[in-house]
Amino acid sequence: MKKALLSFFLLMVISLLAACGSNEEQSATEKETSDIKGLVNDFTEGNMKDQSASITSHELIVTNSDQSKEVYNLSEEEFFVSIAPYISNTHP
Numbered sequence: 001m002k003k004a005l006l007s008f009f010l011l012m013v014i015s016l017l018a019a020c021g022s023n024e025e026q027s028a029t030e031k032e033t034s035d036i037k038g039l040v041n042d043f044t045e046g047n048m049k050d051q052s053a054s055i056t057s058h059e060l061i062v063t064n065s066d067q068s069k070e071v072y073n074l075s076e077e078e079f080f081v082s083i084a085p086y087i088s089n090t091h092p
Contacts, residue, residue, distance in 0.1 A: 003046060010044045013081050036060055036072050040080055055080055 014037050039060060043053045050065040057079065060072040074080070 003044070007041075007044050009081065010041065014041065017078050036074065039072070 017037075039048075039053070039062070040055065042048050043051075051062050053060060053062045055061070055074075058074055060074060062070045062072070064070070
């Protein structure tokens, strides 16, 4: 239930941001941003089993199972809202 609610809110934010876009050809930065949106969605839905992630206002930080980190810079024009509804804990 919690994952479904979190996924719903994340998809709403992503949909809203996507609706604000134009029909122009995507630049490399825009394509990277859409890749980051896909990564965030995969983590939200629990599709990424061997990795964990954290997100700040500037970066998506992915930690692999071997503890190596990959850092993705976020666009200054977009943002992600992280909502963690909780009763007894905030994350699975």
